[in-house]
Amino acid sequence: MMRSLWSAATGMIAQQLNVDTIANNLANVNTAGYKKMRVDFQDLMYQTLRMPGSPSTQSVQLPTGLQVGLGTKAAATVKNFEQGTFEQTGNKLDLVIEGNGFFQVTLPSGQVAYTRAGAFKMDADGNVVTSDGYLLEPPIAIPSDATDISVMNDGTVAVMSPGSTEPKTVGTIQLAVFPNPAGLSNLGHNLYTATAASGAAKTANPGLEGTGTISQGVLELSNVQVVEEMVNMIVAQRAYEASSQAIKTADRMLETANNVQR
Numbered sequence: 718m719m720r721s722l723w724s725a726a727t728g729m730i731a732q733q734l735n736v737d738t739i740a741n742n743l744a745n746v747n748t749a750g751y752k753k754m755r756v757d758f759q760d761l762m763y764q765t766l767r768m769p770g771s772p773s774t775q776s777v778q779l780p781t782g783l784q785v786g787l788g789t790k791a792a793a794t795v796k797n798f799e800q801g802t803f804e805q806t807g808n809k810l811d812l813v814i815e816g817n818g819f820f821q822v823t824l825p826s827g828q829v830a831y832t833r834a835g836a837f838k839m840d841a842d843g844n845v846v847t848s849d850g851y852l853l854e855p856p857i858a859i860p861s862d863a864t865d866i867s868v869m870n871d872g873t874v875a876v877m878s879p880g881s882t883e884p885k886t887v888g889t890i891q892l893a894v895f896p897n898p899a900g901l902s903n904l905g906h907n908l909y910t911a912t913a914a915s916g917a918a919k920t921a922n923p924g925l926e927g928t929g930t931i932s933q934g935v936l937e938l939s940n941v942q943v944v945e946e947m948v949n950m951i952v953a954q955r956a957y958e959a960s961s962q963a964i965k966t967a968d969r970m971l972e973t974a975n976n977v978q979r
Contacts, residue, residue, distance in 0.1 A: 719967045719970065719971065720764070720785060720787060721963055721964070721966070721967040722964055722967050722968075723787065723788065724761075724786065724787055724788035724963075725788075725960040725961070725963035725964045725967070726788070726960070726964065727761060727787070727788030727790060728788060728789055728956065728957075728959075728960035728963075729957055729960045729961060729964075730790075731756075731758055731789045731790060731791050732953050732954075732956045732957040732960065733957070734756060734791045735756045735791075735949075735953045735956075736950060736953050736954070736957070738754050738755065738756050738794060739946050739949050739950045739953065740950075741754065742754060742941045742946050743941065743943065743946050743950075745939055745941065746939055746941045746943055746946075747938065747939065748834075748907065748939050749834040749835070749836050749907065749936050749937060749938060749939070750801070750833035750834030750835065750907050750937050750938075750939070751801070751834075751907070751938075751939035751940075751941065752796050752797055752798050752799075752801070752833065752939070752940055753796075753797050753939065753940055753941045753942075753946075754794050754795065754796050754797070755794070755795055755797065755949075756791050756793070756794055756795075757792045757793040757794075757795055758789050758790065758791055758792060759789065759790055759791075759792040760786050760788070760789055761787045761788045761789060761790055762787055763784040763785065763786050763787065764784065764785045764787060765782065765784050766782075766783040766784065766785065767779065767782050767783035767784075768782050769781055769782030770782070796898070796899050796901070796903075797940065798817070798898050798899070799940050800815075800937070800940065801833075801937045801938045801939050801940040802937075802938045802939075802940070803935050803936070803937060803938070804935065804937075804938055805934065805935055806934055806935065806936055807934045808836075808934060809865075809866040809867075809868075809933065809934065810836075810837040810838060810839065810845065811835060811836055811837070811933070811934055811935060811936045812835035812837060812868060812890070812931050812932070812933060812935070813835050813931070813932050813935040813936060813937045814833065814835065814892060814928075814929045814930075814931060814937065815929050815930050815931075815932060816892075816923075816927065816928055816930060817894055817898070817928065817929055818892030818893060818894050818923065818927075818928030818929045819831035819832060819833060819892060819893045819894070819895075819898075819909070819918075820832050820833070820834075820835060820853065820890070820892065820893075821853070821854035821855075821891065821892075821893050821918075821920070822846075822847055822851040822852060822853055822854055822908070823851060823852045823854045823856075824851055824908075825851075828910065829854055829918075830851070830904060830908040830909060830910050831893055831901065831908065831909045831910070831911070831918065832847070832907045832908050832909065833907070833937060834847070834907035834936075834937070835931075835935075835936060835937060836848060836936055837853060839859055842858065843858045843859045843860060843861055844856060844857070844858050844859075845857045845858075845859065845874075847906075847907075849906055851908075853890065854891075855888065855889075855890075855891060856888070857874050857887060857888035857890065858887065858888075859874075859876060859887065860876060860878065860887070862878055862879055863876035863877065863878060864878065864879055865877040865884075867884060867933070868890070868931060868933040869931075870923060870924060870930040870931055870932065871889075871922055871923050871924050871930070871931075872889045872890035872891060872892070872922050872923040872924075872931055873886055873889050874886070874887050874888045874889065874890060875887065889922060890923065890931060891920045891921065891922055891923075892920065892921065892922075892923050892928035892929065892931075893918040893919065893920045893928070894918070894919050894921075894926060894927055894928050895911065895915045895916050895917075895918060895919070896916035897915050897916055898915060899914075899915075900912050900913075900914025900915035900916070901915045902915075
């Protein structure tokens with residue numbers, strides 16, 4: 718059987734995954750805090766027909782070998798954590814991180830997850846939560862009679878109460894950073910969890926330890942560039958077509974071989 722049939726098939730499968738990833742980027746172009754992904758590819762194993770450097774005579778070595786590759790595969794999906802664009806919303810609980818840090822939230826299981834999406838809300842008990850109701854970590858509660866909420870660049874959350882002339886501090890938002898954020902695991906819902914590849918989270922107040930600072934009334938949108946993704950999709954489509962053309966060519970060569978004796 719011709720190697721090209723299977724090699725080209727691996728190219729089509731790899732490009733299909735590439736288009737899947739691009740489509741996910743485009744689908745999340747308006748998702749707050751979303752970070753675009755790309756696929757890394759690797760060539761597959763090689764069939765060695767002649768080793769480089771093998772002797773051709775007793776005194777002569779071959780300068781090159783004869784090896785045939787057997788296709789490609791997707792090796793990894795890599796998250797790009799560069800800063801997304803900002804949108805001014807004016808919402809008191811819309812927060813953005815200007816830097817590399819992550820907000821921390823507590824999942825129902827008690828596990829801490831991490832997010833760049835700062836579209837927080839207030840639940841019935843006054844707790845600051847995500848859109849899914851997960852508590853900000855460390856938890857911060859806003860008094861029901863608060864007339865105003867202020868979040869400082871250093872994460873300090875203060876409220877104004879009726880009849881009071883001085884703001885009252887109700888908590889401080891802490892941020893987390895990782896040695897290798899690309900190693901975080903995607904949970905969906907704008908959340909990540911730490912893995913052995915990401916390393917353990919290091920938490921600190923905003924502005925310290927490289928976490929970045931917080932701004933109030935602003936949201937970080939995705940870092941997806943539509944034009945860039947469209948170009949990537951065209952390139953992936955052409956690569957897919959080229960692989961399918963290689964299969965057609967190999968099929969015609971087999972057809973020619975089968976018809977030699979007719």
